[in-house]
Amino acid sequence: MKKKLVLLLAAAMLAGSLAGCGDGADSSEGGAEASGGSGAGVSEDGEVDPRFKYDEPVTLTSYFEISPAIAGDWNQETTLNSVYYTRMTEETNISIDWEWFAAQTPDDSEQKKSVAIASGEIPDFMIVNSSQLSLLAKSDLINRDIGKIFEKYASEELMSWTTGEGQAALESASYGGEVIAIPLVDSSIDMLPMMWIRRDWIEKLNLEMPKTMEDLYNVMIAFRDQDPDGNGQDDTIGMVFHNLFLSAGLGDAVGLFNGFGAYPTIWVKDGEDKLKYGSIMEENREALDYIAKMYQEGLIDQDFSSNDEVKASEAAASGRAGIQYGLMWNANWPLNATVQNDPEADWVAIPIPSATGSEAMPQTSPRITGYVVVNKNCEHPEAVVRLLNFFVDKYAYSGDEYNDYLVEDSNGVMTFPLHWVMLKTWFPLKNLTIHQHIVEALEKDDASALNAEEMVSYNDIQKYLSGDIVTSYGGMKTFGNDMAAFDTIQHYYDNNLFLMNEFTTGPTPTMGQKMSTITDKVMEYYTKVIMGIESTDNFDAFVEEVNALGLDKITEELNEWYANK
Amino acid sequence: MREVSMKKKKNIRTIMKREWPLHVMLLPAVILLAVFAYLPMVGIVISFQDFVPSGGMKGFFTSEWVGLENFRYIFGMKDFRQVLVNTLVIAVLKIVAGIAVPLVLALLLNEVKNRAFKKSVQTIVYIPYFLSWVVLGGILVDILSPSNGIVNSLITALGHDPVYFLGDPNTIRGTLVVSEVWKGCGYNMVIFLAALTAIDQSQYEAAKVDGAGYFKQMLYITLPGILPQIILVTVLGLGNILNAGFDQVFNLYSPIVYEKADIIDTFVYRLGMLNLQYSVSTAVGLFKSVISFVLITISFTLAKKFANYQIF
Numbered sequence: 001m002k003k004k005l006v007l008l009l010a011a012a013m014l015a016g017s018l019a020g021c022g023d024g025a026d027s028s029e030g031g032a033e034a035s036g037g038s039g040a041g042v043s044e045d046g047e048v049d050p051r052f053k054y055d056e057p058v059t060l061t062s063y064f065e066i067s068p069a070i071a072g073d074w075n076q077e078t079t080l081n082s083v084y085y086t087r088m089t090e091e092t093n094i095s096i097d098w099e100w101f102a103a104q105t106p107d108d109s110e111q112k113k114s115v116a117i118a119s120g121e122i123p124d125f126m127i128v129n130s131s132q133l134s135l136l137a138k139s140d141l142i143n144r145d146i147g148k149i150f151e152k153y154a155s156e157e158l159m160s161w162t163t164g165e166g167q168a169a170l171e172s173a174s175y176g177g178e179v180i181a182i183p184l185v186d187s188s189i190d191m192l193p194m195m196w197i198r199r200d201w202i203e204k205l206n207l208e209m210p211k212t213m214e215d216l217y218n219v220m221i222a223f224r225d226q227d228p229d230g231n232g233q234d235d236t237i238g239m240v241f242h243n244l245f246l247s248a249g250l251g252d253a254v255g256l257f258n259g260f261g262a263y264p265t266i267w268v269k270d271g272e273d274k275l276k277y278g279s280i281m282e283e284n285r286e287a288l289d290y291i292a293k294m295y296q297e298g299l300i301d302q303d304f305s306s307n308d309e310v311k312a313s314e315a316a317a318s319g320r321a322g323i324q325y326g327l328m329w330n331a332n333w334p335l336n337a338t339v340q341n342d343p344e345a346d347w348v349a350i351p352i353p354s355a356t357g358s359e360a361m362p363q364t365s366p367r368i369t370g371y372v373v374v375n376k377n378c379e380h381p382e383a384v385v386r387l388l389n390f391f392v393d394k395y396a397y398s399g400d401e402y403n404d405y406l407v408e409d410s411n412g413v414m415t416f417p418l419h420w421v422m423l424k425t426w427f428p429l430k431n432l433t434i435h436q437h438i439v440e441a442l443e444k445d446d447a448s449a450l451n452a453e454e455m456v457s458y459n460d461i462q463k464y465l466s467g468d469i470v471t472s473y474g475g476m477k478t479f480g481n482d483m484a485a486f487d488t489i490q491h492y493y494d495n496n497l498f499l500m501n502e503f504t505t506g507p508t509p510t511m512g513q514k515m516s517t518i519t520d521k522v523m524e525y526y527t528k529v530i531m532g533i534e535s536t537d538n539f540d541a542f543v544e545e546v547n548a549l550g551l552d553k554i555t556e557e558l559n560e561w562y563a564n565k
Numbered sequence: 566m567r568e569v570s571m572k573k574k575k576n577i578r579t580i581m582k583r584e585w586p587l588h589v590m591l592l593p594a595v596i597l598l599a600v601f602a603y604l605p606m607v608g609i610v611i612s613f614q615d616f617v618p619s620g621g622m623k624g625f626f627t628s629e630w631v632g633l634e635n636f637r638y639i640f641g642m643k644d645f646r647q648v649l650v651n652t653l654v655i656a657v658l659k660i661v662a663g664i665a666v667p668l669v670l671a672l673l674l675n676e677v678k679n680r681a682f683k684k685s686v687q688t689i690v691y692i693p694y695f696l697s698w699v700v701l702g703g704i705l706v707d708i709l710s711p712s713n714g715i716v717n718s719l720i721t722a723l724g725h726d727p728v729y730f731l732g733d734p735n736t737i738r739g740t741l742v743v744s745e746v747w748k749g750c751g752y753n754m755v756i757f758l759a760a761l762t763a764i765d766q767s768q769y770e771a772a773k774v775d776g777a778g779y780f781k782q783m784l785y786i787t788l789p790g791i792l793p794q795i796i797l798v799t800v801l802g803l804g805n806i807l808n809a810g811f812d813q814v815f816n817l818y819s820p821i822v823y824e825k826a827d828i829i830d831t832f833v834y835r836l837g838m839l840n841l842q843y844s845v846s847t848a849v850g851l852f853k854s855v856i857s858f859v860l861i862t863i864s865f866t867l868a869k870k871f872a873n874y875q876i877f
Contacts, residue, residue, distance in 0.1 A: 111838045118843055120620030135841050138617045139624075512840065513642050 040382055041153065050155035050389045054093035058380050061097045061123035063113065065104035067419040073410060076101060079420045083404050088390055094383045099123055117141075124378040127184065127370040127422060130172075131506030134561075136373055137175035143374040143381050147179025153385040158392045164428035165189060165500075168366040172504030174565055181371035182388070187428040188367040192498055193248055193255030193352060194488045196330055198322035200346040201228035213259050213290060213355035216323075220299045223322050229342070238299030240324035241291075242312035245304075246279075246523065248327060250334065251312045253291060255325035255352040258499075259360045260287040264522070266363050266501035267558065275502050275562050277551060278363075279522045280543045285536045286355065288529045295530050305527055310334075319345065325352070328431075328485035331477030339473050348483035351491055362492065365501035372423065387423045396427065432493060435479045435486035442481050508557035514550030521546050612636075612848035635848035644832070645849070651738075652828040655809040658742045660802040664795065667750040671757035672783060687758070691751030698748075702816025705744060706731065737822040745813055753798055757791055764790035797872040804861035807853050829853050 041052025066074050079085070080098075089095045102108040110129075116122050117132060122141055136142050143149075147170070154162070162169055162185055169183040195210075202209060202219070205226050210216040220238030222228070228236060240251035246264050248254040257264050263278030270276035278284075294300050301307060301315065315321040317337035324330070331347060338345040354360035372388075374381045394405060395416060406414040418424060427433070434454050438461065441447045447458050460475030469476075478485045492498050507515065525542045528534035534542075581588070607625070612635055614628040639645045670690065677683045693701070708714050709730040717727040730740045768786050777785065811830035818826040829849060837846030868874040 106839050114838050114841055117841065118618050118837075120618045120624065131841055135617065139619050141619060506841075509638065509842075512842065513638060517643060 040380065041386070048152055050153055050158070050386070051091075051393070052386065053091060054380075054383070056093070057089075058094045058383050059097050060094060060125060060378070060380070060383055061099055062125050062422065063109065063116075063123060063127075064098040064101040064422060065109040065127075066101060067104050070410075070419045071103055074419075078407075079417075082407065082417060082420060084394070084417060084420060087394075087404075088387065092383075092386050092390060094380075094387060096387075122373070122375050124380075125372055125374045125384045125423075127372055128181070129370060129506070130368070130504065133173070133181055133371045133373065134175075134506040137180055141376060142180060143376045143378065144175075144178050144180045146182060146372075146374050146381055146384075147174070149381050150179065150182050150385050153382045153389070155389040155392060157397060158385075158389050158425070161185065161392060161425055161427045165366070168500045168504070169368055171565065172366055172368060173371050176564055181373045182384070183368045184370045184372065184423075184425040185428055186367040186369050186426045187431060188364045188500070189428065189489055189493055189498060190328055190431055191248065191364045191367065192489055192492050193252075193258060193325055193327065193362045194349045194485065195255060195352050196316075196324050196326050196335060196347050196349055198223075198228070198346060199348045199483070200344050201322045204228055204230070209350050210353045213353050216259075216353045217290075217294075220294065220323060221297075224299055228322060229319050235320060237301060237315060237321050238294060238323065240312050240316050240321045241294075241300035241304045242307050242309045243305050243527070244309065244523075246526070247309075249309055250326040250330050251309050251316070251324045253287075253325060255360075255362055256291065257284065257287045258362045259352050260284075260290070260355045261360070262287045263363045263499060264526075265519070266365060266499075267503035268499065269502060273562075275555065275558050277555060279519075280546060280551070282539075284526075285539050288526060288536050288539075290355075291530045292532060292536075296532060305531065317341070328478060328489060329474075331485060332474030335477070336470075336473040339470055343469065347477060349477070349485045349488045350483065351488050351497070359495065359497055361497050361499045363499050363501065366504055367428075368504070369426070384423065388425060391421055391424050395424070429493075431479075432486055432489055435484070435490065438479050439481040502562070503558065505558075505561050508554055508561065510550050510553045510557055514554065518546050518549050518551050518554075521549060608847065609851055611844050612851045614844055616844045616847075618843075631844075635844050636852065638845055639849055639852070644827075647824060648827050648829055648832045651825060652807055652809045655738055655741055655814075655826070655828060656806045658738070659745050659809065660799070660806070662742055662746045663749060663753060663802070664798055666746050667753035668757055668795065670750060671754045671761060672787065674754070674758065675761045675787070676779070687751075687755070690754060693748040694751045696748070698810075698812035698816045701744070701748060702813070705740075705817060709740065731817055732819065732821055734822050734825040737818065737826045741810075741814065741817065741826060744817070745810060748813075756794055756798065760791040760794040761787065793872040793874075797868055797874050800864045800868045800872065800874075803864035803867075804857060806860055807857050 040054060041049045043049065085096075100112060102112055113126065113128065113132065116126070117128075117136060117139075120139070120141055128136065151159075162183065164185070165188055168188075169185045170179050173179050173181040173183045197209065197219075201207075201223060205222050205228055207219055207222055208215065210219045223236055224238050225234075227234070241253065242251045245251075245253035246257075254264070260283050262281050262283035264281075264284060266278045267275045268278050268281070291300075295302070295304075301312065304312065313324075313334040316324055317334050319338060319342050324335075328349070331349075335347045338347065352360045352362055372384060374384055394401070395418075398405075402416070405416055407417045407420075409415050434457060437450055437454050438458050441450055441454075441458055442461070447455065450458055457475050457479045460472045461480050464472035464476035464480070476482070476484065481487070525534060529536055607622075610625055611628065613630060613632060614625075615631050615634075616624055616628045618624045619627050674683055674686060677686070709716055711717050711727040711729040711732070716730070721727050728736060730736050764786065768790075769782055772782050772786055807829060809828040809830070811828070811834070814826060814828050814831050815834070818831065830853075833846045833849045833853075836842045836849065865875075
């Protein structure tokens with residue numbers, strides 16, 4: 001419900017943003033009386049205008065990181081004199097003094113930031129990763145009121161972007177109950193596991209889409225035995241499956257484990273506000289037995305342990321397998337290759353089947369591209385929020401003005417220069433919204449309400465519908481209205497069916513030391529169980545073993561952090 | 566007693582009077598050393614702390630003391646043991662090859678009679694020594710590239726599969742050692758050549774009279790003649806046994822070859838600069854310094870004993 005409300009708000013703001021821009025003159029007056037202190041942008045009646053303008057020029061120091069994507073032909077002058085920056089200063093009276101420009105790589109920018117943190121000389125604001133944030137959290141270098149300032153000054157759009165998927169992003173930036181940094185978010189619901197399945201095979205064999213793990217088992221048996229591809233040969237298997245089956249991507253088993261209520265690789269609450277490592281949850285036992293049975297009965301390739309995801313996905317592309325767990329982009333690659341060999345191939349996405357009686361909750365991790373920390377000595381912390389408001393306004397809600405900001409990229413295409421902007425965030429529901437708009441346009445057969453980006457996908461889908469199923473396969477199966485990937489994500493989102501990884505800090509000491517050994521051990525044991533070399537009868541012994549390898553210490557450290565959050 | 570010390574004092578005064586310009590000339594170097602080598606040693610304290618930065622030196626006083634916790638941590642680290650082994654293997658190979666190759670080169674060059682040829686070879690061999698690893702690193706990456714590098718073009722032209730010298734854990738150590746020797750051999754070669762010129766030529770004449778050929782002359786006159794220098798170079802190399810060459814490794818390695826090429830210095834760099842484990846990284850650095858200190862002490866004792874070489 002809450003999320004729907006946020007969405008509604010976002011939509012309403014879309015309409016309202018023009019009015020907001022028009023208020024510019026008033027807001028500068030509002031800022032007048034208070035611009036000297038921390039009350040910038042607050043009018044007499046206490047209303048905060050997120051689009052305020054300082055009376056006196058404000059300069060913030062920071063670092064400019066050059067993304068590898070543009071490193072080749074990046075030009076400092078062009079960037080700083082771009083419309084984006086000149087207009088930013090015009091409209092907000094804030095300018096940024098970049099202390100250095102460095103390539104965004106570990107050896108360049110990360111190293112410089114690390115030195116800055118170690119010496120305690122950080123700029124007015126900087127963008128850090130989770131490890132750097134957890135170190136800064138313990139120091140007294142940063143402004144710990146930034147959460148309140150953010151709440152006060154963030155525009156509704158910025159707030160709805162940041163909280164688009166709930167409070168997880170802000171919570172990940174908190175320490176001691178206070179939000180001490182501004183999270184710059186990306187979409188985590190776009191990373192929810194789903195099941196891809198050949199509808200043409202289902203229909204041909206008179207089956208139903210699997211809803212439970214038992215259904216799934218029966219469908220796999222049918223796909224294996226009943227010659228769904230009709231070539232008269234016994235050459236099909238039940239499911240695509242590869243050796244790194246705990247890495248969500250394509251042909252993995254993350255969704256399968258989730259179907260049993262098991263959450264390998266992520267940290268989940270164990271009921272009483274303690275964190276627990278998902279890979280040792282009791283629920284994994286059942287999931288492992290299930291996969292072991294699949295292996296034993298030849299429903300997955302017998303040599304899966306030497307196949308990586310690319311190799312394993314050939315089974316789907318070549319029409320040997322009709323089921324795979326995966327992510328929303330799978331139809332763009334590799335599933336689109338199936339239709340090149342077999343024009344009948346009709347992959348559709350469905351929510352993951354469940355073994356628990358209720359609908360399964362797929363897992364995902366909060367995706368945060370960085371945290372903005374503000375120096376405690378910075379006089380205008382609210383200016384950082386103002387700049388983020390500016391970005392959101394101009395990038396997403398500026399109407400025709402949007403075209404002013406476009407620059408030619410290396411392919412000669414006019415695009416918004418996202419790489420030139422350091423203070424930028426994302427609308428986590430962006431792809432989902434595109435999908436919603438496209439579905440609406442398809443229903444009404446009227447694309448006039450779509451924006452330029454949506455039009456690209458819409459046109460792709462129109463091409464698919466008019467028969468070009470090979471090149472436009474991915475577009476249709478991802479954003480379309482016929483059991484496309486985002487139909488499944490919409491279903492998850494509407495029903496709040498996703499479980500977020502609770503681990504949102506930098507690695508704890510023992511984690512840095514032991515975690516790779518533990519994940520190796522988990523993969524070794526899981527793989528052995530699946531191949532029948534080990535048995536889940538020894539699951540307790542396995543849990544004991546990984547605990548002894550350091551997991552108990554890590555769990556302890558992590559719970560200490562969690563309690564302090 | 567008093568007389569003696571008085572005399573000494575006087576001596577120092579007269580010495581200073583005579584040599585003060587030399588001491589003044591030394592001053593910049595001493596200051597640089599003090600600022601960049603001695604002052605930072607204060608930072609060693611953070612290896613006994615759980616360091617939390619709080620602006621300049623303040624963190625030294627506000628951070629929590631943890632005793633030897635960081636050292637316990639590094640010895641429990643799987644990576645650290647591997648890194649230690651890598652460092653030792655790479656350094657020992659470099660020291661051995663770094664003496665054998667220049668020695669052979671010097672002996673060969675010593676037999677060359679054409680002065681111009683000798684001088685030009687000497688110069689060409691010496692040139693790479695002056696290039697920085699940043700430059701050479703870039704060049705080597707290009708030359709050794711498995712797709713379009715000149716070395717692999719040759720290998721494939723001869724009908725073999727291309728070798729990914731810098732990306733294969735099996736070849737990376739060899740590549741590091743060979744490139745280091747190629748870059749640095751000019752230096753030791755010059756030392757050996759200089760030592761060769763100091764050998765009394767009449768010994769050779771006498772040997773010839775006794776019927777000794779080139780090989781016997783080399784074995785019984787040349788080698789014993791430069792033995793002190795060989796011992797010196799070897800013994801001084803001992804002190805560097807934990808220095809496998811940060812500049813070089815840093816410019817040539819990559820995550821796929823960490824298991825064989827990651828050395829203490831690069832490990833410290835990544836821990837401290839990239840993973841922000843300042844205290845742990847300082848502890849590793851201190852561990853290395855202590856071992857190196859012991860080794861240098863031993864090597865100087867040995868140098869004094871066998872080569873009569875002395876700085877203090």
